Amino acid sequence: MELWFADYHTDDVKLNIKVERQLYGQDTDYQRIDVFESKEFGRFISCDGSIVFSEKDEFVYDEMIVHVPMAVHPNVRKVLVIGGGDGGVARELSYYPEIEQIDVVETDQAFIDVCREFFPDNARGLDDPSVTVYNADGLRFLRTKVDEYDLIINDAIDPLGHAAGLFTKEFYGNCFRALKDDGIMVYQHGSPFYDEDEETCRAMHRKASHSFPISRVYQAAIPTCPSGYWLFGFTSKKYHPLHDLDAKKWRARNIKTWYYSTNLHSGAFMLPKYVEDMLEEEEK
Numbered sequence: 001m002e003l004w005f006a007d008y009h010t011d012d013v014k015l016n017i018k019v020e021r022q023l024y025g026q027d028t029d030y031q032r033i034d035v036f037e038s039k040e041f042g043r044f045i046s047c048d049g050s051i052v053f054s055e056k057d058e059f060v061y062d063e064m065i066v067h068v069p070m071a072v073h074p075n076v077r078k079v080l081v082i083g084g085g086d087g088g089v090a091r092e093l094s095y096y097p098e099i100e101q102i103d104v105v106e107t108d109q110a111f112i113d114v115c116r117e118f119f120p121d122n123a124r125g126l127d128d129p130s131v132t133v134y135n136a137d138g139l140r141f142l143r144t145k146v147d148e149y150d151l152i153i154n155d156a157i158d159p160l161g162h163a164a165g166l167f168t169k170e171f172y173g174n175c176f177r178a179l180k181d182d183g184i185m186v187y188q189h190g191s192p193f194y195d196e197d198e199e200t201c202r203a204m205h206r207k208a209s210h211s212f213p214i215s216r217v218y219q220a221a222i223p224t225c226p227s228g229y230w231l232f233g234f235t236s237k238k239y240h241p242l243h244d245l246d247a248k249k250w251r252a253r254n255i256k257t258w259y260y261s262t263n264l265h266s267g268a269f270m271l272p273k274y275v276e277d278m279l280e281e282e283e284k
Contacts, residue, residue, distance in 0.1 A: 066092035082138035083155035091125025145178035154187035172211040189231035218268040
């Protein structure tokens with residue numbers, strides 16, 4: 001008998017992955033977590049029935065949410081990662097020796113534990129000496145921070161579930177206060193391809209663009225994300241993601257990547273016309 005995992009992108013569209021076996025399944029205080037083994041994507045983890053990442057394509061997401069801001073900001077010393085319990089974002093940040101402190105705020109300790117057991121290549125990022133993990137609500141954690149971080153990465157995955165507070169107007173305002181005068185915040189922006197997801201993308205950009213003087217959006221192709229097309233938000237108090245890109249400095253680091261490059265960096269901000277139009281409407 002064949003076993004298939006179905007990730008419903010809409011009521012009428014789903015991604016099916018043939019799985020060899022289920023490695024883990026448990027309800028936590030916050031969500032349902034499942035881990036599967038597949039031939040095509042390797043191991044993948046889902047929360048409440050939606051794929052969070054797979055071994056085969058997680059590098060795209062983690063590289064694009066980390067290296068884009070790191071190639072722009074000239075002096076990152078202190079970073080806040082909201083979510084990030086799998087460790088992939090922290091792993092990419094650990095390649096920058098000048099970073100002195102990485103605070104990872106993950107609500108669900110069970111998610112961290114599962115990733116440590118089944119995704120050790122990601123989870124090793126949490127063991128970097130610069131990393132401190134807090135089991136806390138990201139919005140509440142931020143409320144106490146003022147002028148503290150050079151970079152904030154919002155790695156939360158669900159604007160409708162237990163992480164809904166990380167997609168509110170209050171959240172963006174708290175991020176602004178928590179950042180230093182030249183700070184950057186990046187966040188996953190979802191996919192605007194399906195009609196039912198478009199309003200969420202619109203709302204995120206509207207809140208971000210009204211909270212920060214610089215607000216841009218960039219893209220990546222991630223097969224296990226809805227529609228395979230994913231957006232990221234880049235907001236900043238000072239630095240522009242293209243005008244302030246220091247490609248020469250970043251290439252001199254010799255960081256091994258599989259997806260990100262400084263050439264791709266520039267191209268990632270060149271969005272399809274329908275996405276440009278959508279974002280411009282929300283900036284008015």
